[in-house]
Amino acid sequence: MDIENIKKELKLEIDKxxxxxxxxVVDIAKRLALVYRIDEKKVELAxxxxxxxxxxxxxxxxxKVEEFGIILDxxxxxxxxxxxxxxxxxxxxxxxxxxxxDILNAIKYHTTGRRDMSIxxxxxxxxxxxxxxxxxxxxxxIRKLAFEDIDEAIIVSMENTIKxxxxxGLLIHPNTISTxxxxxxxxxxxxxxxxxxx
Amino acid sequence: MDIENIKKELKLEIDKxxxxxxxxVVDIAKRLALVYRIDEKKVELAxxxxxxxxxxxxxxxxxKVEEFGIILDxxxxxxxxxxxxxxxxxxxxxxxxxxxxDILNAIKYHTTGRRDMSIxxxxxxxxxxxxxxxxxxxxxxIRKLAFEDIDEAIIVSMENTIKxxxxxGLLIHPNTISTxxxxxxxxxxxxxxxxxxx
Numbered sequence: 001m002d003i004e005n006i007k008k009e010l011k012l013e014i015d016k017x018x019x020x021x022x023x024x025v026v027d028i029a030k031r032l033a034l035v036y037r038i039d040e041k042k043v044e045l046a047x048x049x050x051x052x053x054x055x056x057x058x059x060x061x062x063x064k065v066e067e068f069g070i071i072l073d074x075x076x077x078x079x080x081x082x083x084x085x086x087x088x089x090x091x092x093x094x095x096x097x098x099x100x101x102d103i104l105n106a107i108k109y110h111t112t113g114r115r116d117m118s119i120x121x122x123x124x125x126x127x128x129x130x131x132x133x134x135x136x137x138x139x140x141x142i143r144k145l146a147f148e149d150i151d152e153a154i155i156v157s158m159e160n161t162i163k164x165x166x167x168x169g170l171l172i173h174p175n176t177i178s179t180x181x182x183x184x185x186x187x188x189x190x191x192x193x194x195x196x197x198x
Numbered sequence: 199m200d201i202e203n204i205k206k207e208l209k210l211e212i213d214k215x216x217x218x219x220x221x222x223v224v225d226i227a228k229r230l231a232l233v234y235r236i237d238e239k240k241v242e243l244a245x246x247x248x249x250x251x252x253x254x255x256x257x258x259x260x261x262k263v264e265e266f267g268i269i270l271d272x273x274x275x276x277x278x279x280x281x282x283x284x285x286x287x288x289x290x291x292x293x294x295x296x297x298x299x300d301i302l303n304a305i306k307y308h309t310t311g312r313r314d315m316s317i318x319x320x321x322x323x324x325x326x327x328x329x330x331x332x333x334x335x336x337x338x339x340i341r342k343l344a345f346e347d348i349d350e351a352i353i354v355s356m357e358n359t360i361k362x363x364x365x366x367g368l369l370i371h372p373n374t375i376s377t378x379x380x381x382x383x384x385x386x387x388x389x390x391x392x393x394x395x396x
Contacts, residue, residue: 075379078386159364166357171379174372181273181369188276 001096006048009096015056021131022051029127035147036119046106046124049096053088053107061087068094075173082173085111113158113179122150129157136160151183158183199294204246207294213254219329220249227325233345234317244304244322247294251286251305259285266292273371280371283309311356311377320348327355334358349381356381 001009011019029047033040055061058080065072065083068090076082089108092098106124109117113125130143130153138160145153158180165172199207209217227245231238253259256278263270263281266288274280287306290296304322307315311323328341328351336358343351356378363370 074383078383162364162370163361166360169382171382172360172375174375177370177372177375184367184369185272185276 003044003048006045006096010048010052014051014054018051018054018056021133022048024131024133025050025124025127028131029123032123032127032146032150036123036150038120038123042100042103042120043123045098045100046103046120047127049088049092049098049103050107050110050124050128051084051088052091052096053086054084064091075171078171079173082111085109109175112173112175113154114175115178115182117154117179119150122154126150126153126157151186155180155183155187201242201246204243204294208246208250212249212252216249216252216254219331220246222329222331223248223322223325226329227321230321230325230344230348234321234348236318236321240298240301240318241321243296243298244301244318245325247286247290247296247301248305248308248322248326249282249286250289250294251284252282262289273369276369277371280309283307307373310371310373311352312373313376313380315352315377317348320352324348324351324355349384353378353381353385 010022014022026044026047029043030040033043053061053064055064061080061083064087068087070083070086070090072083072086076086085108089104092107093104098104102118102120105118106121109121110124110128114121117125126142126146130139130146138156142153142156145156158176162172162176162180165176208220212220224242224245227241228238231241251259251262253262259278259281262285266285268281268284268288270281270284274284283306287302290305291302296302300316300318303316304319307319308322308326312319315323324340324344328337328344336354340351340354343354356374359374360370360378363374
């Protein structure tokens with residue numbers, strides 16, 4: 001399916017607000033792709049489809065989960081917000097004929113992140129986090145950071161997310177923690193090897 | 199080894215400050231044991247030995263880790279504060295002849311917690327957290343909560359700890375997250391079954 005057909009189909013599936021958000025994520029993801037040298041077509045497909053599983057109606061969402069045979073972990077079962085990414089990856093594969101595993105993973109892990117994300121996964125994650133309509137304390141710093149040091153931008157955004165989840169009394173997905181841990185380990189390693197060279 | 203001999207030995211192994219902290223934890227753990235109806239001897243042994251692996255000198259600590267054949271996970275390797283609990287459980291077993299698995303687990307998991315802790319594990323964890331010399335924002339509320347609802351006290355203390363770790367830029371141990379998640383799942387389940395009875 002080509003981009004124009006995907007857009008037509010998406011408009012029918014997700015609500016207008018979600019579709020407009022999607023276009024903003026596509027725009028910012030393409031700009032990040034230039035900095036981090038990723039194939040534009042891959043980025044566009046991943047960004048366009050990142051929320052293709054985000055049905056507003058919870059009953060529709062759960063019906064789709066069943067339809068696509070998705071096994072939910074206990075955290076996702078208790079926090080419906082986490083379901084749409086896994087569902088989205090399945091829909092992207094079966095309905096939009098995406099076969100590129102990297103694109104499918106970028107969709108699947110765009111909410112929680114995961115250990116050792118690919119650069120495409122990182123771009124989709126952070127583009128979703130910083131799109132122009134997002135507005136919270138510190139967002140401008142993260143927007144700037146995303147173009148300078150995407151790992152650091154993801155660390156900060158994960159830390160915001162963890163604190164937000166705690167204050168809301170929600171469950172924390174283990175992938176959120178391992179994303180932050182793996183990026184901090186990488187940062188520590190880079191700092192050590194940098195100081196070794198001094 | 200009886201309590202008096204353990205005390206004598208401990209005094210030689212850990213520094214005075216740590217030993218005095220240990221006695222305060224024993225005291226509060228025994229008071230919690232009355233509320234949660236745990237065997238006093240078990241509580242006393244677990245509390246007395248909870249920090250038996252806490253060597254101040256990091257070289258000594260790492261030497262003991264090797265000596266006792268402990269395999270460290272990547273998070274513990276990067277945060278030495280996490281090492282002493284696992285080491286402590288091994289020392290308790292091999293040097294102080296503790297065979298009771300529940301006591302050994304209470305020592306092993308008193309820093310990170312873990313999913314589905316036993317009541318002894320919970321008591322040692324929270325006694326360590328609230329002993330009289332601890333002083334930080336909100337400590338009085340957690341002290342009170344520990345005697346009324348130990349699960350809730352652990353949730354709040356885990357949340358404080360996670361925020362503290364984030365602000366310090368340290369790694370978060372996955373057990374810390376699964377402790378909080380498992381207790382929140384239990385709370386949600388209890389609330390649901392309570393409202394079902396209304």
